[in-house]
Amino acid sequence: MRDPRRDPPAAKVAPKAVVGRVSLYLRQLEHFERQGRTTVSSSQLGESLSINNAQVRKDLAFFGQFGYPGVGYRIEELIAALRHILGIDHEWPLALVGLGNLGRALLKYRGFRSRGFHIVALFDNDPEKVGQTFDGLTVEPLEALRKTVSVRMVRLAALSVPAEAAQRVADQLVTCGIHGILNFAPVTLSVPSGVSVVAVDLSVQLEHLAYKVQNTQGGISYAG
Amino acid sequence: MRDPRRDPPAAKVAPKAVVGRVSLYLRQLEHFERQGRTTVSSSQLGESLSINNAQVRKDLAFFGQFGYPGVGYRIEELIAALRHILGIDHEWPLALVGLGNLGRALLKYRGFRSRGFHIVALFDNDPEKVGQTFDGLTVEPLEALRKTVSVRMVRLAALSVPAEAAQRVADQLVTCGIHGILNFAPVTLSVPSGVSVVAVDLSVQLEHLAYKVQNTQGGISYAG
């Protein structure tokens, strides 16, 4: 019922790198679809993302057989399949914890909503912030976490609190039933098994850029 | 002159994964230093970050010999060495291009400045934005890019423009002498060799989190 081709070979969790590339494939496929294309080959898809064509086929084959020999991949069909695989063929209610500058920016960020992630609750421990309204949502104290998470069936949280508070708040999130944390605080969170964390550290990324620029004296390519 | 231990073994560019971990080591070392500690072993440093101790030693050994057998690493000394290696022992002037919600958040984000990255110029193509002042900086049109980049010796740019504009603006940045781009737009940029790009795609990260949560039925650990 869910896809027209053969089923996935196994129920193993894909390696991190594969999942990341699948997100990129999906984005590029949507781009091709908007251009009116209907099929794409692994070579074309790979070239547009600077990824080897065998890698594209192998990544996709991890989840099942989606291609047509001699033809390539049907774009519309592959988009639907990848959305299902990534779990973004439905909406994800999202809690945003920490309404500092970064938090407020995340709230306004369009990229989340357009991928099915809806921020449905705001939390902050600062009494100045509690009760304030941003984008139609009222900031609640962390004490309200358990109730709101349960009522709104929230499984994911974006964490944009200061580094010192991050682990403590993460513990609360876990206790209140959150299953996944997108962590913007510059600390390595420790969470129990069964809870997922993805870290987004902007400074680490910028430091990497500085390193690359410093170690590139013209002529060598580092387009990664 | 620059560090008290033996010099690096070679001048090769470190793999991406190594550089990312070195940023994490540095952050954790700074944390230990604030706690008043003076030395740390690879096991202790690794444990605090969920990284194997052999990996810690190997990563550091890539850049030189910093440790003392039987003692570990002297924290103050290692911090200085890693700052130098990452190229953040000096300030990096940074241009911010695109003053939408995300751009304005990046401008206010403290994490950059505290790591030595100073936003010194703002650019946007929107006539509504040009001339406006944010945090004491006036938004300039992209036509002013070349002059400002050269006058202020800017080598790095954070790019937070809409996806449709990203490649075009990136081309301009490169033409005007930018050497490194921190790309927040959800597209894969194509740049000439000698120019570095680091992509930060918040939706990709959130999709990864959704995938992990969806594929974790309690009991299995995914603390990555």
Add this chain to the structure above:
DNA sequence: TAGATTGTTAATCGATTAACAATC
């Protein structure tokens, strides 16, 4: 000294790429 811990080699593991029979 004895104990601790490094830097490094060798072993293992996983990820990427090339090659090609099977398929449309």
Add this chain to the structure above:
DNA sequence: TAGATTGTTAATCGATTAACAATC
């Protein structure tokens, strides 16, 4: 059919981990 392209196996490459002599 001939040409194109898949899925997959085998070969390659790189990254991680274990083990240990060297060192303080």
